[in-house]
Amino acid sequence: MLSKNTICLWYDGSALDAATFYARTFPDSAVGAVHRAPGDFPSGKEGDVLTVEFTVMGIPCLGLNGGPAFRHTEAFSFQVATDDQAETDRLWAAIVGNGGQESACGWCRDRWGLxxxxxxxxxxxxxxxxxxxxxRRSFEAMMEMGKIDIARIEAARRG
Structure with a gap:
């Protein structure tokens, strides 16, 4: 059953793949109900996966297979607070290593564009x-990074 407030994420036919990846990668994440279309729709046929209920780190989400009309942008992102370099490295590698893309200042994009x-x-x-x-030193160090290097941030902070 959907929460009163759920984040709806638009996919081009790959909502179940994305939800499964998130559930495998992030703690307190799971795939819930998978709903199939009761009839044909602009980007699919009757019986295709239409929506997927899932959680990402406890946040309720709905993946909608809406087709190619809309793409994810950096205007929406999940911010994951990590406790150490090992966790930072593991999550970064999971996202980027699964067809994702590195960006700057601790940002990356998964293979679905999120x-x-x-x-x-x-x-x-x-x-x-x-x-x-x-x-300021910490901020300037961060601005030069893709994946965040905690040791470099700590060194910059100390001066």
Missing amino acids: SWQITPRVLMDAIADPDRAAA
Whole structure:
């Protein structure tokens, strides 16, 4: 059963594949109900997967196989707070290594075009440091990275 507030993500026929990948990759994630179309629709036929209910890290989502009309953009992303470099590396490698694409400042895109921010908690603490010089150094270090390197952020913060 859908939550009162659910994120609907548009896919071009691959909602079940995406939901299965997210459930395999992220903790507290699962695929729920798969609903098939009761009739033909613009991007599919009766019996095709129309929607998939799933959760990503406890967030209820609905994957809609709406066809090629709309694409994901960086205007929407999941931000994943990681606790250490091993978790950062694992999630980054899972997304990028599964047909995804690296971007800047901890951002990457999965093979379905959905953006992810793989953000170590250390980074968020560093750029919010009350010592503005330490925050600036941390921010400048981040701006040069794709995947976030916690050791480099910590070194920049220390000066």
